[in-house]
Amino acid sequence: MRTITNLLLLACAHPALAALSSPVIEPLALEKLPASNEHFAAICPAIFDDCGPESPLILWRKAHDNSLFYAVTPQFEVKKIRSVAGGFQQETSWSLAQYRHSNTDDAYQHDGLTKGGLTLFPAIYPVSKTQQAIALIHNWSSAYASGEREENYADFIVLEADGTWRTAFSNLPFSSAEKIKACFTERDFARHTHCHDEKWRTLKVTMQDTGAEYYTWSFTIKTFHWPSFTAKSDIRIDTWSYSKVPFADQAG
Template sequence: MLALLLLLAGQVIAAPAAQPFDAVKKPESVDPEWRPRLCALLPQPCNPQSLGLYRPRGAAAGDYAVLSDEPLAMAMLRIKRGADSRTWQLARLHDFSSYAAALKKEGSGTPEARVSLAPALYPLAEGQWAVAVLQTVSEMYSGGGASFTKADFVPLDESKAAYDDIPFSCSKMVRACFSEKEYKQSKHCHDESSGSLRIAYGEPVRPGEPYNWQFTWLQSDWPAHTPPSAATTTRLHFAARTTERAGFCGGPQ
């Protein structure tokens, strides 16, 4: 945790790179009561079922991060184990509930989007980090479905996004077989697409200025009635003002 906090404070100089969090696969083995205990440390009201427990990659033993959807928040924590108890200590809390409320207000009249946080920190400038506030829209089709996620990259202690409405990930599957004969004869009974964002962090033009973010969209498309070898992958570079260049799985509708 100390190393991560020093990074956040800007006291460790390193090449620009995102700091990912790894999901704890069996959080109950860490603490059977982790959900209510961590909810008590977050802004209220808190939904225990909306929490995810993570380990910042490279963190010291006992250091964790919790991400919450309700309220939208991220906290850095340390666990201390006693003979018959476990105690969680809050090291740093970042509350994005007001940002989430503003998103929902602005999105009135549009399809309901699920708001969440990506399990990572993104470097804005030396000592400055952002979190990705994700908005996910899902669509259901007969025999298929789709999911489209965009991201606002919000500085940890600010309320205004550095970059907003950036395509983050997508997946889409549309049924293309409608008879028993087609299902038996077709090599592939769906049109499938999946895409994801890549970010490269270039050094600033001058010391103290923001890093130069470079966005790349990677998308795979596999047409119906074709073998896996027919799938294609495209890689496109785009800027915050040219997000339409990202294929985004052709949606949302």
């Protein structure tokens, strides 16, 4: 018992050891509510004019949790809304209409990719015990006769309680996909079940509370390679991981 107690005290005194004992914190996934949902019907008219079946308003909630909602307008206004007695109350609002994404410059264009639009990824990312961030995604894509390709890059934006925001991480590869046709004749398609060279990439983000001001974020990038004319079981996966602290790149 004394040995266990000493190890616990040592872990608390040493941040690196404390990090090993701290649980992994996952982003909070959000689900999109359809316009036909009763909560959408109740919340939408209070903050937006167009609330019909094809309304462009996006309303998210934690899965099966009707206490907290996030509404996103086409102008990238993000509104945090809580359920209160007798209705709903807007807690905070953030305007991202003037936000300039770090990856929208034409300098990033290459290999014939075309600049796309901005989207918010449906998740909330803890930054500290009291702060949270969202991921604003910018897309590049291209489609041609023999295939298609897209790349997505994320700016992680901290939503402050006073309605302001700060960028914690910028221009991070978020996801990508590429598919190139490898069969061109009827004989090719008859002989092969997988007629494309495919490659795609995903990003997983987790956090740890090390006792510092901000959580340490861990990024795991997985790249999947699936050559044409091979079985799905032959997919090769390359994994790369690294860790960063929010705002660290902006110091100094």
